[in-house]
Each structure stands twice: as structure tokens, then as C-alpha cells.
Amino acid sequence: MSAQPPSTGTPAGPDRGRLLLAVLLGGGFLALVLLLAWGVSQSDRPDRESLPSPLIGRPAPEFSLPVLHDASYSVGTAELQGQPYLLNVWGSWCPGCQVEHPVLARYAETKAIRVVGYNWKDEPEDALRWLEQFGNPYWVVVADYEGGTAIEWGIYGAPETFLVDAEGIVRWKHVGPLSDDIIDTVVAPMVEGMRTGG
Amino acid sequence: MLPEIGQAALLLALVFAVLQGFAGLAGAARGREDLAAVTRTAALAQFVLVLVAYVLLTLAFVVQDFSVMYVTDNSNSLLPLIYRYTAVWGAHEGSLLLWALMLAVWNAAVAVLSGRIPWSFRARALGVIGLVAVGFLSFMVFTSNPFERLLPAALEGHDLNPLLQDPGMIIHPPLLYIGYIGFVVPFAFAIAALLEGAIDARWLRWSRPWTNVAWGFLTLGIAMGSWWAYYELGWGGWWFWDPVENASFMPWLAGAALIHSQAVTEKRGSFNSWTMLLAIAAFSLSLLGAFLVRSGVLTSVHSFAADPARGLFILAFLGVVIGGALLVYVLRAPRLAQGKPFAAWSRETLLLVNNLLLASACAMVLLGTLYPLIADALDLGKVSVGPPYFGTLFLVLMAPLVFLVPFGPLTRWQQEQGSKPLAMLAPWLGLAVLLGLLAWFKAPQGALKTGFGVAGAAWVALGTLRFVWTRLRAKGRSFTPEMFGMVLGHLGIAVFVTGAMLVEAQNVLREVPMVPGETQEIGRYAFRFDGVERVPGPNYMADRGHVQVFRDDRPLVLLHPEKRAYASGGQVMTDAGIHAGVRADIFVALGEPLGGDAWAVRLHIKPFVRWIWAGALLMALGGFITAADRRFRLPLKEAR
Numbered sequence: 071m072s073a074q075p076p077s078t079g080t081p082a083g084p085d086r087g088r089l090l091l092a093v094l095l096g097g098g099f100l101a102l103v104l105l106l107a108w109g110v111s112q113s114d115r116p117d118r119e120s121l122p123s124p125l126i127g128r129p130a131p132e133f134s135l136p137v138l139h140d141a142s143y144s145v146g147t148a149e150l151q152g153q154p155y156l157l158n159v160w161g162s163w164c165p166g167c168q169v170e171h172p173v174l175a176r177y178a179e180t181k182a183i184r185v186v187g188y189n190w191k192d193e194p195e196d197a198l199r200w201l202e203q204f205g206n207p208y209w210v211v212v213a214d215y216e217g218g219t220a221i222e223w224g225i226y227g228a229p230e231t232f233l234v235d236a237e238g239i240v241r242w243k244h245v246g247p248l249s250d251d252i253i254d255t256v257v258a259p260m261v262e263g264m265r266t267g268g
Numbered sequence: 269m270l271p272e273i274g275q276a277a278l279l280l281a282l283v284f285a286v287l288q289g290f291a292g293l294a295g296a297a298r299g300r301e302d303l304a305a306v307t308r309t310a311a312l313a314q315f316v317l318v319l320v321a322y323v324l325l326t327l328a329f330v331v332q333d334f335s336v337m338y339v340t341d342n343s344n345s346l347l348p349l350i351y352r353y354t355a356v357w358g359a360h361e362g363s364l365l366l367w368a369l370m371l372a373v374w375n376a377a378v379a380v381l382s383g384r385i386p387w388s389f390r391a392r393a394l395g396v397i398g399l400v401a402v403g404f405l406s407f408m409v410f411t412s413n414p415f416e417r418l419l420p421a422a423l424e425g426h427d428l429n430p431l432l433q434d435p436g437m438i439i440h441p442p443l444l445y446i447g448y449i450g451f452v453v454p455f456a457f458a459i460a461a462l463l464e465g466a467i468d469a470r471w472l473r474w475s476r477p478w479t480n481v482a483w484g485f486l487t488l489g490i491a492m493g494s495w496w497a498y499y500e501l502g503w504g505g506w507w508f509w510d511p512v513e514n515a516s517f518m519p520w521l522a523g524a525a526l527i528h529s530q531a532v533t534e535k536r537g538s539f540n541s542w543t544m545l546l547a548i549a550a551f552s553l554s555l556l557g558a559f560l561v562r563s564g565v566l567t568s569v570h571s572f573a574a575d576p577a578r579g580l581f582i583l584a585f586l587g588v589v590i591g592g593a594l595l596v597y598v599l600r601a602p603r604l605a606q607g608k609p610f611a612a613w614s615r616e617t618l619l620l621v622n623n624l625l626l627a628s629a630c631a632m633v634l635l636g637t638l639y640p641l642i643a644d645a646l647d648l649g650k651v652s653v654g655p656p657y658f659g660t661l662f663l664v665l666m667a668p669l670v671f672l673v674p675f676g677p678l679t680r681w682q683q684e685q686g687s688k689p690l691a692m693l694a695p696w697l698g699l700a701v702l703l704g705l706l707a708w709f710k711a712p713q714g715a716l717k718t719g720f721g722v723a724g725a726a727w728v729a730l731g732t733l734r735f736v737w738t739r740l741r742a743k744g745r746s747f748t749p750e751m752f753g754m755v756l757g758h759l760g761i762a763v764f765v766t767g768a769m770l771v772e773a774q775n776v777l778r779e780v781p782m783v784p785g786e787t788q789e790i791g792r793y794a795f796r797f798d799g800v801e802r803v804p805g806p807n808y809m810a811d812r813g814h815v816q817v818f819r820d821d822r823p824l825v826l827l828h829p830e831k832r833a834y835a836s837g838g839q840v841m842t843d844a845g846i847h848a849g850v851r852a853d854i855f856v857a858l859g860e861p862l863g864g865d866a867w868a869v870r871l872h873i874k875p876f877v878r879w880i881w882a883g884a885l886l887m888a889l890g891g892f893i894t895a896a897d898r899r900f901r902l903p904l905k906e907a908r
Binding site for chain 2: 087088091092095096099102103105106107108109110111112165
């Protein structure tokens with residue numbers, strides 16, 4: 071867009087005008103291509119669009135929710151305190167949760183940390199059937215049918231995963247399906263650090 | 269077996285595209301007319317082959333061949349038949365095939381309809397289109413094969429994104445793609461002209477209708493998308509300055525500028541190299557749009573799944589096309605002849621201002637769209653650029669354009685006494701200001717915007733009609749389709765401005781919890797909520813609300829806003845209940861259930877919102893009618 075619409079002859083002479091045009095067009099074009107190339111190289115970074123959660127480094131919002139398998143029990147921040155836990159938001163309606171399910175199951179088997187399921191806006195029958203079909207990797211599953219607690223946690227989609235330490239401080243949050251890569255490079259070292267540090 | 273044939277057809281089409289590119293450019297460069305003649309055959313063969321591939325993919329959807337991965341990912345045995353046809357372009361691979369098909373259509377049309385222009389020029393233009401087709405087809409064949417098999421075949425598909433299961437979606441993408449890819453024709457003509465080293469009024473005249481038609485389709489496509497977002501997303505807005513909307517808007521702005529500058533170049537021989545640059549820019553921005561949508565570089569409600577390999581491929585393609593075009597431009601453009609000189613007050617000057625304003629708006633949108641990426645690259649933090657930036661700057665840039673529109677047609681080429689058009693228009697300017705003032709005082713809210721909106725719209729409409737009147741009274745001067753198209757386009761601006769400004773100023777929104785039997789009043793309207801019932805759809809379960817609307821205490825309409833939960837995937841879609849009207853839309857959307865029988869309900873009154881799309885429709889119609897002018901198809905001597 072930077073070229074001059076030619077009306078009458080340019081005072082600087084045709085050669086200088088031509089050089090200027092070439093520099094402007096070429097420079098703009100190169101800058102654009104470099105920028106886009108950088109963008110492409112970043113586009114598969116999973117956390118690229120996620121804003122850092124304001125919860126990180128702060129106490130996890132308190133909750134107490136009925137247990138999916140037996141609604142007469144409730145589990146919440148009070149019960150979970152004392153040991154770190156991984157809070158995984160899922161729903162039987164969520165395709166991304168199916169994708170990350172085997173990853174989560176493999177990690178849960180290592181027993182490195184309690185994996186707490188947070189069943190969000192789901193019919194209990196559907197959720198139970200889902201766990202039966204795919205396997206239940208969770209230490210416990212709480213059910214938030216109305217989605218009231220989710221608002222305080224800033225959950226806006228599933229799957230989402232929070233890492234909370236023994237003091238009940240949120241350490242890390244991930245939006246979207248977990249991958250083996252994320253578990254190995256991010257979650258496992260942090261959990262290891264919490265164990266040895268605390 | 270059939271999907272394999274489709275894939276083979278695509279590969280063969282790629283071979284023909286390579287042949288077309290080579291035969292066209294080499295044939296023209298070597299002066300071999302026989303070689304250049306191959307382009308026509310290659311273009312037609314490509315069209316047939318891509319059409320075969322497209323039909324086969326559609327067939328795979330219709331018969332639900334879940335052994336094709338793309339079909340499995342984007343349909344479901346419950347999907348209604350009509351959406352199986354449209355699901356073809358529901359995701360990346362298939363929509364790319366639709367692009368390729370549209371390109372093949374334009375390509376074949378140029379090959380068939382370009383008999384009158386000199387062979388070397390035609391060969392070069394077709395050669396350029398051939399190379400573009402090589403890019404698109406190899407992108408599809410190497411990174412995004414829609415016919416890829418899924419073995420073992422799935423028993424059931426994942427379903428089409430529910431957002432896309434909608435009548436508006438049936439026509440939005442095809443219209444948009446025809447427009448996007450249509451800019452390949454002026455682009456190819458510009459490159460061919462630069463390679464020839466001279467601009468001939470004949471070629472320019474011949475390329476004008478193509479630009480107009482492509483721009484008209486792009487206008488329709490964008491308007492259709494805006495309308496779809498309005499009723500389907502349930503937000504009640506009509507434009508969001510979302511990166512993907514911007515991606516379609518940038519070529520539109522460049523195209524609008526191009527339509528005008530092409531007219532100057534054809535008629536006066538001025539702006540030669542500027543017109544060439546705009547033609548390059550319009551198509552480059554179309555490609556940039558495709559890149560932004562498909563590479564995952566920017567996120568938006570529209571974007572396809574991110575895949576760096578694809579992103580890299582389009583980027584390389586983009587780099588070759590734009591870089592190559594700019595290189596040819598820089599080397600050749602300075603040789604182009606300068607046009608006839610013109611005075612400071614002339615139609616040329618007005619069109620120059622028009623072009624500068626449209627180009628600035630385009631640059632502004634480009635900067636705003638890429639800024640989050642720039643900020644991220646320079647580590648300035650996460651930034652999002654939203655309506656406050658775009659809306660304000662766009663208004664600032666378009667206001668002078670709106671003011672100048674009526675002067676254009678009334679001002680003569682080359683030289684004009686400034687007082688003449690001013691004298692003709694002064695009374696109408698006065699009337700428009702008067703109407704604006706009246707609206708200002710009568711407006712219940714948003715007086716300033718209402719006043720300016722009404723004044724601006726009235727000014728454009730009256731000023732344009734003043735031109736029609738002058739023209740009709742003048743003896744012996746015909747009123748050509750080209751003029752009629754221009755008048756419609758400019759009236760479209762007036763209608764659009766009315767809609768955009770008034771809905772912005774007068775729109776009323778109320779978000780309230782309602783229990784059955786409760787009534788809410790907004791101005792002259794009353795809304796009685798009669799509860800929600802569960803209704804099964806073909807592949808979803810809907811909560812359907814019943815809202816009785818009254819105007820002046822008389823029943824007006826019963827609206828049924830819905831929230832649909834789709835069987836597969838569990839996505840929830842809102843489907844607003846809308847009563848459309850010339851003066852206002854009544855828009856009711858269902859929010860969340862609040863326990864008991866209570867629901868959150870959004871009640872909207874949107875005055876004049878239809879005028880936005882009506883205006884766009886008029887503009888597109890103007891483009892088509894202009895393109896239909898016989899003058900563009902006459903041999904050179906008879907045309908002047």
C-alpha cells in the first residue's frame with residue numbers, strides 16, 4: 071500500500087523513485103513474510119493463545135461438590151488439602167477429553183499425584199457410562215452439574231487442567247487436551263519438585 | 269474406488285495446471301502461438317478434472333462413505349441430506365477443493381471468453397492463472413488430501429460442526445470463494461500487462477467486468493457471513509472485526525479501490541502503475557486471508573485446525589506469488605506510460621482521494637489484524653485489537669469518503685470548475701443536514717450518531733439521485749449500464765450507512781431472567797415469556813422457548829428462540845428467534861436456565877439492521893450491472 075499513485079512525473083527523477091519503490095515494497099514484503107513465518111513456527115505451541123490464569127500462585131477457589139459415584143458424599147478444597155493434586159475438567163460431551171484420556175490414564179498409573187476429575191455440566195448417567203467405557207483414571211470425581219464452581223475457577227472449556235500444590239496454591243493451568251509431551255516436560259517435573267521440595 | 273479416482277483427477281489437474289503455466293508463459297516469451305494455444309485446452313481439462321473430484325467428494329458424503337477420513341470427521345449418519353452437500357466445504361480439505369473448483373471455473377471462463385484479445389497477452393494471463401492453480405492444487409495434493417482413507421473404516425462419523433448446519437452456511441463460503449479467487453483475473457492481467465511492458469486500453473477494458481463480478485461476489489459473501497453471524501451466533505452483532513472477517517474485508521477494500529482506479533486507467537490512461545499494484549494487492553490479500561484462516565497463526569471463531577506444515581506451505585506459496593508479482597512490478601512498472609495530466613479539481617483527483625482512503629482503511633485493517641502477532645513476536649505481551657481501534661479508525665477514514673461520493677459523478681474528467689458541482693449539490697447538502705438535525709432531535713438515544721448517520725446517508729442518496737436527474741435531462745447522452753451500476757453501488761452506501769449507524773445508535777438490549785407468564789416492556793414493544801419445552805430435532809435436542817411479542821399492546825409475533833444440544837460432540841448452539849422488519853428487527857435469544865422454570869433471556873430491538881445487508885446487496889448488484897455493460901465487450905474502435 072505504500073507506493074505513490076503516479077499522477078505526474080516525480081520530481082526526484084525516475085531512478086530514485088524506482089529505487090525507493092523497490093525498497094519500500096521489498097522491505098514491507100520481507101517484514102510481512104518474516105512475521106508470518108514466525109507465526110507459523112509458533113502456531114503449534116499449545117499454550118500460545120492462553121492468557122496466564124490469574125489464579126496461578128494464588129489459593130485455589132474453595133469448593134465442595136458432590137462425588138459423581140455417590141452424591142451423598144462431598145469432596146472439596148478442604149478434603150484435598152495437604153497433598154498436591156491435579157484437577158482435570160472433563161465432560162462426556164467433550165471430544166477433546168476423549169483425546170487426552172489415554173494420556174491422563176497413563177500418567178495416573180504412575181501414582182505420582184492424585185488426579186481429581188471435575189465432571190462439568192454433565193448428566194451423571196452419561197458421565198458414569200463414559201468412565202465405564204474408557205476407564206476411570208481418577209482418584210475421585212466431583213460433579214459440577216450447574217457449572218457454578220467452574221466460574222470461580224475461570225473454566226471456559228473442557229478439557230482444562232490445574233495443578234494445585236499441598237498448600238492449596240494453584241501452580242499451573244492448561245487449556246485443551248494434555249499430551250504426553252506436556253506431561254513429561256511440564257507436569258511431571260513440577261510434581262517431582264513439589265515432592266522433594268515439600 | 270471412487271475416492272481414488274477423485275485423487276487421481278486432482279493429480280491430473282495439477283499436471284494440466286503445470287502445462288498451462290508453462291505453455292502460456294513460455295509460448296508468449298518465445299513467440300510460439302501454437303504452444304500458447306495449449307493453455308485453453310489445459311484450462312478446460314483442469315475444470316473437468318476438478319469438477320469430477322468435487323462431485324466424487326460430494327458423493328462420498330451423500331452415500332456416507334466413512335472410509336474416507338474427511339467424511340468421517342465432518343458428517344454423521346443423522347446429518348440431514350442437504351447438509352451432506354454443504355459438509356463438503358465444512359472443513360479445511362473440502363473447502364480448499366471448493367477454492368480449487370472456483371479457480372478452475374474462473375480459469376475456464378477466461379480461456380473461453382478471451383478470444384478477442386491478442387494471443388500473447390491472453391497466453392501470459394492464462395499462464396499466470398495456471399501457476400496459481402499449480403500452487404492451490406499441489407497444496408491440496410501434498411498437504412490436504414480430502415480423499416485420504418481411514419482404515420479400518422469408521423462405523424459412525426463425528427458430525428459436521430453444528431455452527432455450519434445452517435442455511436446461511438450453504439451459500440456463504442461459495443460466494444466468498446468466488447469473490448476471493450476471482451481477483452486472480454485482474455491479477456493475471458496486471459502481471460501479463462507488466463510482462464508485455466505496455467498497458468493497452470483494450471485489455472484494461474476487458475478486465476474491468478471481471479473485477480466487478482469478483483468484487484460483487486465477495487460483497488455478497490461477506491454480507492451473507494455477517495447475516496449468518498447475526499442470527500446463528502446469538503450475539504446479535506453483525507460485524508466483530510474478527511481476524512477472519514478482516515481477512516475477507518481487506519481484499520474487499522482493495523477491490524473497491526481497484527474498481528475505481530481501473531475506470532480511471534481505462535478511460536484516461538492515468539494511474540497506470542497504481543492500478544497494477546492494486547490488482548496485485550487485491551489478490552495478494554485474498555491469499556493472505558487464506559493463509560491467516562488456514563495456518564493457525566491467528567485464532568478466531570472461523571479458523572480451521574492449526575497445522576504448521578500447511579501454514580508453511582501456504583506461506584511459501586504466498587511468498588512466491590506476492591514476491592514474484594512485486595518483483596515483476598518493480599522491474600517493469602516504471603516503464604509504463606504516464607496518463608494525461610489533470611487539474612487539482614477533477615474527477616481524477618476525487619478518485620485518487622477515494623483510492624487513498626480505501627487503501628489506508630485496508631492498511632489500517634491489516635495492521636490491526638497482524639498487531640497481536642507483531643506484539644507477540646517482539647515480546648510486548650498478549651494484545652488483542654478490537655472494535656474500539658477498528659471502529660474508530662474506520663469511521664475516521666470513511667467519513668470523508670462518504671462526504672465526497674456525490675461529487676465524483678458530477679465532476680468532469682481532467683478539469684472542472686470547483687463551483688459547478690458544489691452549486692448543483694448545495695441545496696441537497698442543506699436538505700441532508702436538515703434531515704440529520706431532525707433525526708438528532710427526535711432520537712430517543714444516541715442522538716449524535718443518529719444525526720450523523722441520517723445526514724450522511726441522505727447526502728449520499730440525494731447527491732447520487734441529483735446526478736441521475738442531470739443525466740436523464742441532458743439530451744443525447746445515454747444512461748449506460750455502467751452508470752446505473754455506479755448509481756446502485758453508491759445508493760448501496762447510503763442504505764448501508766443508515767443501517768450501520770442507526771443500529772449502533774438506537775439498538776436496545778436487555779438481558780433479564782424471566783419466569784413463564786412474565787412480561788418485559790421495551791419502548792413500544794412488550795415480550796411475554798411463555799416457557800420452554802424440549803423438542804427433538806433430526807440430530808439434536810432443542811430447548812425451545814416461546815416468547816409472544818406485542819407492539820402497542822397488539823400481538824405482533826410469536827418467537828421461538830432455541831438452544832440446541834447436538835447429539836454428537838455435545839456442542840450447544842443458540843438459534844435466535846428473529847422477527848425481521850424494514851424499520852427494526854426484534855431479536856430474542858435464550859440464555860442459561862436459572863433453575864425452576866426461569867431462564868435468562870436476551871431481548872434486542874435492532875432498528876434498521878436489515879439495511880446493512882440491503883446496502884451490501886445493492887453494492888453487489890451495482891458491480892454486476894456495471895460488468896454487464898456491452899461496452900466492455902465491443903471491439904476497441906466502436907467502444908469509445
